[in-house]
Amino acid sequence: MTRLFNKILIANRGEIACRVIRTARAMGIGTVAVYSDADAHALHVDLADEAVHIGPAPAAQSYLCADKILDIAKRLHVDAIHPGYGFLSENADFAQTCEDAGIVFIGPTADSIRKMGLKDEAKRLMTLAGVPVVPGYLGADQSEAHLNAQAREIGYPVLIKAVAGGGGKGMRRVDNEKDFAASLKGAKREAAGAFGNDHVLIEKYIQKPRHIEVQVFADGRGHGVYLFERDCSLQRRHQKVVEEAPAPGMSPALRRKMGEAAVAAAQTIGYRGAGTVEFIVDVEHGLDGAPFYFMEMNTRLQVEHPVTEMISGEDLVEWQIRVAAGEPLPLDQGDLAIDGHAIEVRLYAEDPSRDFLPATGTLNRYRPPMDEDFTRVDTGVREHDSISVHYDPMIAKIITWGEDREAALHHMAQALSETEIAGLATNLPFLKQVIAHPEFASGNVDTGFIPRHADALLPEAAPASDICLALATLGILAAREDRAFNEAARSNDPFSPWHDPSGWQANLASCECQDYIDGAGTSRSVKITITDQGYRLEIGGQRYDAQIRAHMEEGEIEAEISGQIYRATILVNPEQVQVIFAGNTETLKRLSAKFDPEEDADGPGAITAPMPGKILDILVSDGDFVEKGQALLVLEAMKMEHTLTAPRDGTVSNLSAKTGDQVSDGAVLVTISD
Structure with missing residues (x-):
């Protein structure tokens, strides 16, 4: 295999960085990884030939610092930079800077990224190219009154979408006019925070859409192919959860029509490398012959590219590297064929x-x-x-x-x-x-x-089964046996009865209880009695004879309960027990004096931050009466907005949060009193 580059730098992290490193290694190419403080011991760091620290954990101070990445690339004499997806992968300025520095950007040209980077401009280009687009408003007037009027003219429901970026950020579905102003405010704020651009477009919301995207590849010389389609319709919060290829029910005629439209979209902008043209298909009357509309083009590799690789037999990362090195596309359209079906879950x-x-x-x-x-x-x-x-x-x-x-x-x-x-x-x-x-x-x-x-x-969460409770309890006993054995081995008197893990107590019966709260919020108790053969467990009036047959490493145990053998993994800590058994994981809280199950079930009066984040908006004031489920404040965390709501009816008191505050996980933000 020809060595196309001596060394490439992967300007990303996580699974895509690992994937690129593995493909490059198979091609005989050296790799350089970058990492933040949070990723010092990450998998991609261990896989790469070289790894360089790039900054603190926040992406804005590390993975998004184009100048730092370029400096590392120059210092280590890399030939090319692979941006993965996310971060700098669709940053036209970064692509241009790489080109100016004589370093190959493994992706499209800066000009192509710019043309497709803003959804409104991309739709104008697609209209000129004859690719159908969803009816909507793409104008420059971003005033609330004008956008509201446009939404009214389009007809509800409508979709507000940030013109920059993707991943569901800056996107809101609006079903009626009374909700438009608040939805617009949230979409613009989220878009500004995520992309530095709060401009939005308004488009008609297709009532029964399927999200079907086409994988395209072009060599920048006018030659392009499509590697069939992926169905990415199963989403939550506009983010994909399950993807598959090919799309269920897709006819060969519709596949060819959408594929040719996608290639035309790429060729319109002189595209080079891997790209995905996303379409909304209106399937209200079925998929065959359904109208489809251009939604956007992602000028990078997609998270869901593996399903395309599985049905085509091609390595898209290798294609990226070869095309970036100046080679023509490895195959023509007629050489590509679908083999089987692939499904991906995130x-x-x-x-x-x-x-x-x-x-x-x-x-x-x-x-x-x-x-x-x-x-x-x-x-x-x-x-x-x-x-x-x-x-x-x-x-x-x-x-x-x-x-x-x-x-x-x-x-x-x-x-x-x-x-x-x-x-x-x-x-x-x-x-x-x-x-x-x-x-x-x-x-x-x-x-x-x-x-x-x-x-x-x-x-709704179901109560834990008796077997699950029994396994959890045996896991606790197994952990106790291990601990007692280790303590005895370290002591001066290893044969002391006080090291006996069987529960021996002077002048008392060997009997105890373990109390839990299961996933359904139900209080559960297991009474344990030591027997000659092992243990007798009493759970809800039922008795089970049990013994621990073996406890292996990392919480794995083999137990016999009422004559039946079970194998499970039991993870024990002072707060909870997690039982991994028969393909399921059950978490049981270990009951303590501080835990009040009735109060927890009703919903506490104190609303706390579910994770570290920034307060974007306060929607109530001290003294306001609120109803259960009413929005109280908006928290930004992990690149998304999260609206915290009232757990019950009551009056707002002790509103301690302020807009702009950075809050820690578990911080009390507001209290609802009776």
């Missing part, structure tokens, strides 16, 4: 039960699926790594392939059941519900799928 650190609020914490347990025949995992983290507030909370992408969609779904269900993760809230249970949903299995998916099926996808 495993996030987030709490679906709290409107998918991002979560932070440590991956105390992280074991992705191991089947390499049909499953691929792209990740940038390892067990015991932390998910911080500074970056996107995605843990991994799990991708499965099958000969058809049914087979790919089967492999995905298996992969998710094999995934073990604990230590923080994730969307793993939610993903399992999505893949198992009969409407998803039938391919009946559009962007309203999640809210339409919310009751099924986000069911």
Whole structure:
């Protein structure tokens, strides 16, 4: 294989940095990683040939510092910079600076990025190129009154969208005029914070849309191809959760029509490299023959590119590197064909039960699926790594392939059941519900799928089973045995009865209780009695004879309960026990004198910050009467806005937060009194 570059720098982090490093290594190219304070021990740092510290954890002081990245590239004599996606990947000024410095930017030209960087300008270009666009307003007048009038003329519902950026930031659906002003204010504020540009456009909201995007590749010499389409309709907060290729129900005629439109869009701007042309397809009357509209073009590799690789057999990162080095496209359109079906899910650190609020914490347990025949995992983290507030909370992408969609779904269900993760809230249970949903299995998916099926996808938490409680208790006992053994080994009297882990007590029966609160908020108790064979556990009036047959490393135990053998992973700490068993993770709070389950169930009067962030807006004042669910304030965290609401009816008191405050996780912001 020809060595196209001696060394490339990856100006990114996480799973995409790891992916680029692995591809470059396979091509015989040296790699340089950059890292912030938060990523000093990250996976991409360990994988790269060289790694250079770039600054503090906030992206604005590290990964977004183009001058620092360029200085490193010059100092280490790199030939090219791969921007990944996000951060500087669609920054035209950075692409131009690289070119001026004689360093290859592995992506499109600065001119192409600028032309597609603003959604309003991109739509004007597409209209001239004959590519259909969604009806809407793209004008320069950004006054509230004018935008309101335009929305009224377009007809509700409408979508407010930031002209810069993406990822659902600066985007609001508005169903009626009375909500327009507040939605506009939020969209503009979020867009200004995320992209430094608060301009928005207004477009007609398609009632039953499917989000279908086409992967294009061009060599900058007029030669372009499309590598088929991906369906990215399953979204929450305008951000993709599940993607698949090809799109379910797509006819060859519609595929060709959309693919040719996407290539025309790329050729209109003299495109080079990988790009994605995103379309909204109105499927109110079915997909076959449905109208489609240009939405935007992402001038970079997409997060969901692996599903395209799985059905095409091509390495898109290798294509990027080869085209950037001046080579022609590896294949012509006629050489490309679809093989099978691929599905990707995004495993996030987030709490679906709290409107998918991002979560932070440590991956105390992280074991992705191991089947390499049909499953691929792209990740940038390892067990015991932390998910911080500074970056996107995605843990991994799990991708499965099958000969058809049914087979790919089967492999995905298996992969998710094999995934073990604990230590923080994730969307793993939610993903399992999505893949198992009969409407998803039938391919009946559009962007309203999640809210339409919310009751099924986000069911009420069920009480923990007796077996789960028994396993949790045996995990505590196993941890106690390990601790007693280690303490005895270190003591001067290892045979002292006080080191006996069986619960021996002078003049007292060997009996105790472990008390929990399960995921449904129910108080549960397990009474433990020591027996000659092991333990007798009493749970809700039922008795179970149990013994610990083996306790292995990292919390794994083998236990026998009422004659049946169980294998599980039990993670124990003073506050909680996490039971990973049969493909599910159950978290049990260990009851303490400080915990009041009744107060917790009703919702506390104090509203606290769910994570570190910045107060953007205060919507109430001291003394205001509020109803349960009413918006109180807006917090910006992990690149998104989060509206905190009243947990119950009451009066606002002790409003301690102010607009602009930086608050820590758990800080009390406002109190609702009776």
